[in-house]
Amino acid sequence: MITVEHVTKRYGDTLAVDDLTFTVRPGIVTGFLGPNGAGKSTTMRMMLGLDAPTSGTVTVNGRAYRDLPAPLHEIGAMLEARAVHTGRSAYHHLLAMAQTHGIGRSRVEEVIELVGLQAVARRRAGGFSLGMGQRLGIAAALLGDPATVILDEPANGLDPEGILWIRTLLTGLAAEGRTVFLSSHLMSEIALTAEHLVVVGRGRLIADTTVAEIVAQASQDAAVHVRTPDAARLRAALTREGVTVAAPEPDVLEVHGMASERIGELAARDGLVLHELTPRQASLEDAFMRLTGDAVEYHAGALRPGELEDAA
Numbered sequence: 078m079i080t081v082e083h084v085t086k087r088y089g090d091t092l093a094v095d096d097l098t099f100t101v102r103p104g105i106v107t108g109f110l111g112p113n114g115a116g117k118s119t120t121m122r123m124m125l126g127l128d129a130p131t132s133g134t135v136t137v138n139g140r141a142y143r144d145l146p147a148p149l150h151e152i153g154a155m156l157e158a159r160a161v162h163t164g165r166s167a168y169h170h171l172l173a174m175a176q177t178h179g180i181g182r183s184r185v186e187e188v189i190e191l192v193g194l195q196a197v198a199r200r201r202a203g204g205f206s207l208g209m210g211q212r213l214g215i216a217a218a219l220l221g222d223p224a225t226v227i228l229d230e231p232a233n234g235l236d237p238e239g240i241l242w243i244r245t246l247l248t249g250l251a252a253e254g255r256t257v258f259l260s261s262h263l264m265s266e267i268a269l270t271a272e273h274l275v276v277v278g279r280g281r282l283i284a285d286t287t288v289a290e291i292v293a294q295a296s297q298d299a300a301v302h303v304r305t306p307d308a309a310r311l312r313a314a315l316t317r318e319g320v321t322v323a324a325p326e327p328d329v330l331e332v333h334g335m336a337s338e339r340i341g342e343l344a345a346r347d348g349l350v351l352h353e354l355t356p357r358q359a360s361l362e363d364a365f366m367r368l369t370g371d372a373v374e375y376h377a378g379a380l381r382p383g384e385l386e387d388a389a
């Protein structure tokens with residue numbers, strides 16, 4: 078469990094984190110989402126005791142990072158995947174870390190296998206591809222078999238196979254009861270892995286909610302696409318029902334505020350022909366843009382599950 082309570086962080090005139098409060102629970106993957114410069118890395122650095130809050134508190138399992146008796150066993154992190162001594166092999170990089178923390182060789186072998194680096198473990202880490210570097214960073218984070226794992230943009234630069242691998246690994250770690258917290262600036266990337274989402278913009282909390290809630294909200298706002306040779310009559314019938322109808326093309330209507338079933342029933346009642354009746358899925362990216370765009374500018378307060386409607 079990670080607890081962030083009324084945390085503010087200033088760098089000179091820059092307000093990087095602004096009165097942020099949320100908790101990251103064990104047993105699920107929590108995504109930390111926000112556009113570039115939203116304050117994600119700064120918040121993660123404070124969780125790891127690499128930076129001190131200007132005000133507020135950050136605790137891991139009830140203690141500040143500096144008060145953890147065996148930090149590597151409690152919390153493992155990957156902040157910069159490429160921060161590896163270039164001359165060393167992956168194996169020796171991990172071994173050096175292990176030895177300074179009283180961790181045995183067998184655990185080093187274990188994490189190398191866990192991240193699938195067996196074939197290249199004796200090669201110079203400096204020559205690693207981005208994907209291999211990410212795997213090595215994750216191996217280092219897992220070395221102490223930590224109860225809490227924090228990863229900053231772990232899928233950054235990975236190919237689809239690498240992204241699938243990370244997703245499987247992280248959901249597996251959460252299923253073992255660990256606290257898994259990862260950041261991304263891409264909703265599509267994080268929505269596939271995370272169950273819960275903490276969304277920030279300009280250092281402030283925008284939403285603390287589930288991915289399911291955001292998906293439901295996105296579908297609720299979606300338009301229904303209708304193609305009909307009776308567009309004018311259907312449009313009049315729909316307008317009488319009080320819904321918003323746009324006509325982007327002569328035979329096409331985009332209907333907001335009425336389910337496709339009801340539109341079909343109305344058309345049948347009036348004897349109107351339909352050639353197409355398709356509920357459009359608003360993309361998750363759209364939902365995220367709306368949250369981080371509108372909510373930051375027009376809504377000072379944070380949103381909780383069920384309150385997303387108010388932000389749209």
Ligand SMILES: Nc1ncnc2c1ncn2[C@@H]1O[C@H](COP(=O)(O)OP(=O)(O)OP(=O)(O)O)[C@@H](O)[C@H]1O
Nearest residue numbers: 088091093111112113114115116117118119120262
């Ligand atoms: N050491 C620092 N000194 C001065 N300003 C900083 C420092 N670290 C971060 N900032 C500023 O704080 C703000 C938040 O930065 P942060 O890196 O935490 O955002 P982020 O959400 O992680 O962004 P990104 O997705 O680009 O990594 C930015 O305006 C950044 O320029």
